[in-house]
Amino acid sequence: MKNPLKFKSKTPMKAKFIKIGKYVFWIFVILTFIRGINSYFKHNEVDAKVTNEIPYIISGAAQGFASAFATDYLTFNSQDTEEYSKRLAPYLSYGLKGDIPIDTNKDTQLTVNHANVVDLKQINNKRADIYIKVDIEARNVDSSVLQDQVGVNNDKVRNAKIVRYLQVPIEYEDNKLFVYDYPTFVNRTPETKGETAKIPDFPSVDGRLKETIEKMTTDFFKTYSSGSSSQLAVYMLNNQELQGYEGVLNFESLDNIQVIDFQKTKNTDTKTNSDVNEVLVYTTTSWIDPLTNMTSKQHHTFIYKYENDRWLIKQFSGGYKEWRK
Known part of the structure; x- marks a missing residue:
């Protein structure tokens, strides 16, 4: 005869659920700990950003x-x-x-x-x-x-x-x-003694390649003066969108251009012009404001890339930029 006061022993299935419950509990504890550590470091990052702000x-x-x-x-x-x-x-x-x-x-x-x-x-x-x-x-x-x-x-x-x-x-x-x-x-503010922007000292590309880049750059500036963004996209790599002056300034002349093999900006061995597939270009140009008739000079920097049998503008910016490979 069975003793009614004796508890039944745990079945294998119940023991399995208890074991799984323990794993879930410890996983929860570990995740909570990790979350707390992460919040601590994020808090420190926020504090660091605050301290780096400009003083009021x-x-x-x-x-x-x-x-x-x-x-x-x-x-x-x-x-x-x-x-x-x-x-x-x-x-x-x-x-x-x-x-x-x-x-x-x-x-x-x-x-x-x-x-x-x-x-x-x-x-x-x-x-x-x-x-x-x-x-x-x-x-x-x-x-x-x-x-x-x-x-x-x-x-x-x-x-x-x-x-x-x-x-x-x-x-x-x-x-x-x-x-x-x-x-x-x-009397006046102190004179600034900083250096004027200059073209970096890299060897130039001459000959037919320079003539090709010079002609394309001149055509680009004429379009940049009065053309639309869709007309400028023809000159850009991957048809990048670019907004020009749209008649605010008229292109007068390309006064100076220097074409540099972009690979040489990282001091690689000299290559022939036929091997060049990217060039760094520095320009000085003259522009006329049609309203005031005032003429001004500007500096621009380009990176041209040779792709699909033609040169296209990969990057373009006002001013002389020391872009390197």
Whole structure:
């Protein structure tokens, strides 16, 4: 007779399900752990990106703030100094409010036409000096000074267009930008001593190949001047879309062209022109603006690739680019 109090032993099938359940549990634990580690590293990546951002004190917003201040600071009517002080107040630190207006006894009016950032210097995380070029239209100025500055001989002329450079000291604190010291007029921004763009020193391709590339480049620029994107696609590898000037500028002349075997940009052995299948091309061209009749020179860089028995443009850009194989 069976003992009713004795539990039945686990069947093989039940034991199998329990074993599978254990595996599922541990797989879940491992996946949770991996997900946590992944989230940790992603969090660090986000932090790294934040720390690499441009400091707010020299950001576009800060530069715009300095330009706006320069505009209001040098827009002045000597007959309405009260309005001028109110207009400047939102830009200024508490100690400068009411202490910074321009002081003049003459009937002078200044209007700013343009105010553009030309330089900036970050002092620390909170402070920077922003340098602004300000184009001003001045009325009722001293005619004798005007004559000395711009060679005007007529004493009746009392209006002038002048340029001033203004150093604006700004600070960022408590989520607010403000001017914390008197702005300073500077004579001009420091001269830039960087080098002019030059064609890289690689051996040129001459002869018939250069003549072929020169003719095709000239034809391309004529189309680039006034043609549509579908007309330009004829010159492009894989019919890439390219938008030209569409009549905004007229092509005048190809003044200089240098054709380089693209393989030689990685210092490979010299090959004959018949073996060349990619060339790097540098050009200097002249263009005319049909509205102003002004002529300007431009630099362009090409990579041409020989495919299907013809040369096609693989890459094209304004300026001299040091593209290498």
